[in-house]
Amino acid sequence: MALNPYDLFDIRSLLTEEERAVQDTVARFTDERVRPIIGDAFAEGRFPRELIAEIADLGLLGSSLPEEYGGGGLNGVSYGLICQELERGDSGIRSFVSVQSSLCMYPIYAYGSEEQRMRWLPDMAAGKVIGCFGLTEPQGGSDPGAMKTNAKRDGGDWVLNGSKMWITNGNLADIAIVWVQTEDGIQGFVVEKDFPGFTAQEIHKKMSLRASVTSALFLDNVRVPEANRLPNVKGLKGPLGCLTQARYGITWGPIGAAIACLDEVLAYTKERILFDRPVAATQSAQIKMAEMARRITLAQLLSLQLGRLKDAGNMQPAQVSLAKWNNCRMAIDIARECRDLLGGAGITTEHAAIRHALNLESVITYEGTETVHQLVIGRELTGINAF
Structure with a gap:
């Protein structure tokens, strides 16, 4: 019997029935909805926003989180297979899902309060609220500990100043998980897009990830309430x-x-x-x-x-x-x-x-x-x- 040229060691046989079902579902989505349009989207420098609702309907946003927060409760292997099949279409599609799931929903779930989880995670799983992750800075790159973006207490609020660079989903996002220096070490904040002083500027002239939104974030005396600080982690x-x-x-x-x-x-x-x-x-x-x-x-x-x-x-x-x-x-x-x-x-x-x-x-x-x-x-x- 001929071997599958893309699975010479029959790794699929090592997957559970649920894992195979997840892979097949996302593979069909990629073949039917992503691959027919992604070449043109890349050439045009356009993220196919029309796919967001379908991605959410398939349960691909926060797929590993508990169902009570809108997630699918899937295991890590299933999440990996989702990433594999999406990137078979394009890295930009997988990046969108990775950022929403692993860099935005995960920190709210892992480091946030129960109020924060219930406020944002169900809507994020449904694709109604899009997130971005602000860590990298123009001068920082591989050294996140050298970040200059900072937050200072002012009464019951925090005032954030600084900038972030190479932010996937930046101009799509309704919220940004922004990491900053404070007197108490590095902390994370949920910055909402309509907070005064917060702006996102899309980066153009890219020759890579053209079917993805990449942005710079700027924070100019952005006032963020204490309720938007992720309370359960400090430091890198x-x-x-x-x-x-x-x-x-x-x-x-x-x-x-x-x-x-x-x-x-x-x-x-x-x-x-x-x-x-x-x-x-x-x-x-x-x-x-x-x-x-x-x-x-x-x-x-x-x-x-x-x-x-x-x-x-x-x-x-x-x-x-x-x-x-x-x-x-x-x-x-x-x-x-x-x-x-x-x-x-x-x-x-x-x-x-x-x-x-x-x-x-x-x-x-x-x-x-x-x-x-x-x-x-x-x-x-x-x-x-x-x-």
């Missing part, structure tokens, strides 16, 4: 805990991008005739595609085991770093190789490889650059911090 462990959740999903997402590229190039090389035979009949093409399948298989096994560790409560941040590093590098290398096998046709958005390759330039950078994750593993191995 707050935002870093959110990033661990999001990075976990990112370990799965690039697998989908790589599968999309391999799927496209398998079909193309069988049809493309050069020197009287299909490109797929050449040894060089087969070796390249075999290498892609090998790396996809290793990434699949890595993320599945990471998901099982997560669901058992045993996942460590360094393990997430290893998987994010490996799987993003795998996917960007495959996308570039597929673009090459497509020849001149590979540079247009009629094909997926160049779009995925460009998107993955962002995915390999955000939420921890490749170098940062390498140094995390280096520290784990040696016990020496080389940052």
